[in-house]
Amino acid sequence: MTKGVQNVSQVQIKVDNLNLWYGEKQALKNISMQIPKNSVTALIGPSGCGKSTFLRCLNRMNDLVKNCRIEGKISIEEKDIYGPDVDVVDLRKKVGMVFQKPNPFPMSIFDNVAYGPRIHGADRKDLDSIVEQALRSAAIWEETSDRLKSPALSLSGGQQQRLCIARTLAVKPRTILFDEPTSALDPISTARIEDLIMDLKKDYTIVIVTHNMQQAARISDYTGFFLMGKLIEFGQTRQIFQNPQEQSTEDYITGRFG
Amino acid sequence: MAREQYVKQLDLLRESIFSLGEIVELAFKDSMVAVIDLDVELAAKTLALEAEVNNLEEEIESSIFDILALQQPMASDLRLVVSALKITADLRRILGLSMNIAKIPGKIEGKHIKPLVDTKKMSDIATYMLENSLQAFKTQDVELARVAASRDEEVDMLFYAVWVELIEMMAKDTSIISKATYLLFLIRYIERIADHCCNICESVIYLATAEKIKLN
Ligand SMILES: Nc1ncnc2c1ncn2[C@@H]1O[C@H](COP(=O)(O)OP(=O)(O)OP(=O)(O)O)[C@@H](O)[C@H]1O
Ligand SMILES: [Mg+2]
Numbered sequence A: 001m002t003k004g005v006q007n008v009s010q011v012q013i014k015v016d017n018l019n020l021w022y023g024e025k026q027a028l029k030n031i032s033m034q035i036p037k038n039s040v041t042a043l044i045g046p047s048g049c050g051k052s053t054f055l056r057c058l059n060r061m062n063d064l065v066k067n068c069r070i071e072g073k074i075s076i077e078e079k080d081i082y083g084p085d086v087d088v089v090d091l092r093k094k095v096g097m098v099f100q101k102p103n104p105f106p107m108s109i110f111d112n113v114a115y116g117p118r119i120h121g122a123d124r125k126d127l128d129s130i131v132e133q134a135l136r137s138a139a140i141w142e143e144t145s146d147r148l149k150s151p152a153l154s155l156s157g158g159q160q161q162r163l164c165i166a167r168t169l170a171v172k173p174r175t176i177l178f179d180e181p182t183s184a185l186d187p188i189s190t191a192r193i194e195d196l197i198m199d200l201k202k203d204y205t206i207v208i209v210t211h212n213m214q215q216a217a218r219i220s221d222y223t224g225f226f227l228m229g230k231l232i233e234f235g236q237t238r239q240i241f242q243n244p245q246e247q248s249t250e251d252y253i254t255g256r257f258g
Numbered sequence B: 001m002a003r004e005q006y007v008k009q010l011d012l013l014r015e016s017i018f019s020l021g022e023i024v025e026l027a028f029k030d031s032m033v034a035v036i037d038l039d040v041e042l043a044a045k046t047l048a049l050e051a052e053v054n055n056l057e058e059e060i061e062s063s064i065f066d067i068l069a070l071q072q073p074m075a076s077d078l079r080l081v082v083s084a085l086k087i088t089a090d091l092r093r094i095l096g097l098s099m100n101i102a103k104i105p106g107k108i109e110g111k112h113i114k115p116l117v118d119t120k121k122m123s124d125i126a127t128y129m130l131e132n133s134l135q136a137f138k139t140q141d142v143e144l145a146r147v148a149a150s151r152d153e154e155v156d157m158l159f160y161a162v163w164v165e166l167i168e169m170m171a172k173d174t175s176i177i178s179k180a181t182y183l184l185f186l187i188r189y190i191e192r193i194a195d196h197c198c199n200i201c202e203s204v205i206y207l208a209t210a211e212k213i214k215l216n
Helices: A051-057 A088-094 A109-119 A124-137 A157-170 A187-200 A213-219 A237-242 A247-253 B004-037 B040-047 B049-071 B075-103 B117-139 B142-150 B152-172 B174-209
Strands: A011-022 A025-036 A040-044 A068-076 A095-098 A175-179 A205-209 A222-227 A230-236
Touching (some): A011 A051, A011 A205, A025 A051, A025 A205, A025 A222, A025 A230, A040 A051, A040 A213, A095 A157, A109 A124, A109 A157, A124 A157, A157 A175, A157 A187, A213 A237, A222 A237, A222 A247, A230 A237, A230 A247, A237 A247, A237 B075, A247 B075, B004 B040, B004 B075, B004 B117, B004 B174, B040 B075, B049 B075, B117 B142, B117 B152, B117 B174, B142 B174
Parallel strands (some): A040 A205, A040 A222, A095 A175, A175 A205
Antiparallel strands (some): A011 A025, A011 A068
16 A cells, blocks of 8 residues: 655665554554665654654664564665664664754763764764864854854754754764754754755765654655554655645645544 | 634635636627627627626635645645646636627627638637536546547637638738738637636646646
8 A cells, every 4th residue: 555666776774564562552563665865755644653663663762662572674775774683883873863852962062072983982083073074064063163162052952953963973874863853943943954954865864754744845855654653655755745645645734634 | 624724715715716717708708799799788798807807816816825825735735726826827818818809899890701600619619618627627527627628629720720711811802801800810819718728627637636738
């Protein structure tokens, strides 16, 4: 039933028959999806339909949840991420995540960004340039270059979110997962982050969960619609927003739901 | 159902297009009767419809701009709004052409230079196309839209036939040039109206299927 994207040139993430349970409750049902490389894929759907759960499967954040059981297969760059030889720390380095609420660590701007590279054993003398580059890529260098030693928590919400993106970029991931990254931000900060996401897809594969239909339409190349744990429809954003194939997708994006 | 206000706005938009379509249909039919019978009174009545259409057109446009600016329509709603905008423009052009037709009776003195048999055929087909393109919009009937648009070819063929006939008549008798020129304009207007009906059919198909096709 799920409409796939045909002839995807290069697949970054391939999901096959993914099922997930929290205890007795099944939260994801038979999800299959192919997420193209160097693209922005938006996941939409009503609250509680499993978007965040699905996103967390992609870097094995659900491993931390008690009673969580997963079946099916997820390959990233053709490697089974639930395979026996997978180093989860390394996986999370390659698959970075940015959350709804900016969550900078209670330390300086510089140390926030340097945190990941330090853990992964970056050379001390390289740190300055790694931090600068990450802050530049996250479009926040101009605002922070003269106050790198200030506490990250002294930044505005929108700046904190871009700092968190810089922190994610600093460990050089290849895929970045965003879970409602702009829901707490004003329109200007939102626009800056949207621009940034579209710019980042040159180098990264991006998956973003958003409740903002216009945001999904503006920034994504592909859109997946989730409903009650199922992937109802997946396709090019242009098609999903002009001519969805499933009635429930139509009802959701036109706001007729419920 | 969620967004009741918005759903009402869209229904209202659809209804306004139906109303606009009815007036334009009436204007075209009456203008043709007026020009065939050279009925100046009916022509004047027809010309009076323009003001009403202008008001309705303005209302439709501003409601479309409101919906776009304030409601961010998506999917089939978006297609409705886009096709409503295009259909309104086509109907407005059909009305303008009908007004041109309705002005002809006031300019022709005495009788026509010939019975308007093929011209009447053209206008019958164009009327059929207009009625059915609007019906197809009401019911989102893709098949009907295709059938209606397919009649355009007959209109074009009649146009060329009458055109040649009128040119030949003028060559033979220069005293009729003034009257014949009005008839040349007339068939040109009808031919253009049929083209706008094809555009409406294209909009209907886009509305129903999201496919953008050329029908003429
Ligand atoms: N740690 C957990 N333990 C048990 N149930 C959970 C847990 N996390 C999520 N769920 C349940 O799984 C379902 C999917 O939740 P999830 O957070 O993935 O939804 P979502 O689509 O991201 O919703 P929202 O848009 O509100 O963020 C919900 O019914 C939720 O209650
Ligand atoms: Mg969520």
